[in-house]
Amino acid sequence: MIDIHCHILNGVDDGSMSEAESLVMAESASDGGTRAIVATSHYFNEYQCEKLLSKKEIKEKFRDLKRYFERVKAPVNLYLGSEQYGVNNIYSLIENDELITINDSKYLLIEFSLDDEIERAKYVISQFEDTGIIPVIAHPERYEFVQDDITNVFWFLRKNCLLQVNKGSIIGRFGAEAEHTAMRILRERVAHAVASDAHGPYQRTANLSEAFERVCFELGDSYADYLFYDTPDRIVHNKYIERY
Numbered sequence: 648m649i650d651i652h653c654h655i656l657n658g659v660d661d662g663s664m665s666e667a668e669s670l671v672m673a674e675s676a677s678d679g680g681t682r683a684i685v686a687t688s689h690y691f692n693e694y695q696c697e698k699l700l701s702k703k704e705i706k707e708k709f710r711d712l713k714r715y716f717e718r719v720k721a722p723v724n725l726y727l728g729s730e731q732y733g734v735n736n737i738y739s740l741i742e743n744d745e746l747i748t749i750n751d752s753k754y755l756l757i758e759f760s761l762d763d764e765i766e767r768a769k770y771v772i773s774q775f776e777d778t779g780i781i782p783v784i785a786h787p788e789r790y791e792f793v794q795d796d797i798t799n800v801f802w803f804l805r806k807n808c809l810l811q812v813n814k815g816s817i818i819g820r821f822g823a824e825a826e827h828t829a830m831r832i833l834r835e836r837v838a839h840a841v842a843s844d845a846h847g848p849y850q851r852t853a854n855l856s857e858a859f860e861r862v863c864f865e866l867g868d869s870y871a872d873y874l875f876y877d878t879p880d881r882i883v884h885n886k887y888i889e890r891y
């Protein structure tokens with residue numbers, strides 16, 4: 648499995664606090680069957696919409712962690728990405744090459760505030776049209792505008808976005824509403840990937856096995872493989888992704 652959403656990069660955001668924590672996260676991921684992780688730190692602050700660190704600083708931190716992982720023979724491979732906050736002026740970031748896409752591919756993980764307005768999300772996503780960048784919507788099941796009206800996910804699909812569901816939602820860690828909405832999205836077979844969105848070694852962990860087993864059990868092995876193996880692999884290697 649490849650985990651395309653994980654706050655494993657230490658000292659950038661509210662994820663891992665140290666190299667040692669990152670290593671524990673990697674070990675827990677590996678125990679659950681993950682062989683590669685995309686480090687997707689929050690890059691822009693949700694409220695001030697300002698950068699937490701520059702792109703250059705994040706790249707340096709990533710290089711350091713990758714070196715450490717090589718030295719200690721960590722059981723997973725690392726790729727760089729980010730969890731881009733959906734700022735209103737996202738087009739200027741695209742133009743200025745400020746985005747950090749997943750492993751330098753055309754795929755960008757993007758999030759909104761959980762209580763955002765759908766109209767604002769649409770305004771942000773519309774700016775990607777004709778840019779060649781494909782937004783991967785992080786945890787759609789956690790947004791109020793999706794919980795209140797599931798048809799909003801179809802708008803994202805019409806705009807060529809991909810949908811990434813959180814493993815924590817599938818196993819009920821974000822409450823009944825997120826779990827219910829996640830399972831509705833999955834039953835429609837419109838999600839493209841499941842990822843950990845892990846923030847540390849002990850809570851919201853990087854181990855995907857429980858969610859994988861639930862998806863296998865309820866939706867079948869073939870769709871589980873698509874969500875946990877096939878699409879994440881294609882994203883990381885910048886390949887075209889077909890709907891399931």
Ligand SMILES: [Fe+2]
Pocket residue numbers: 652654730785844
């Ligand atoms: Fe995240």
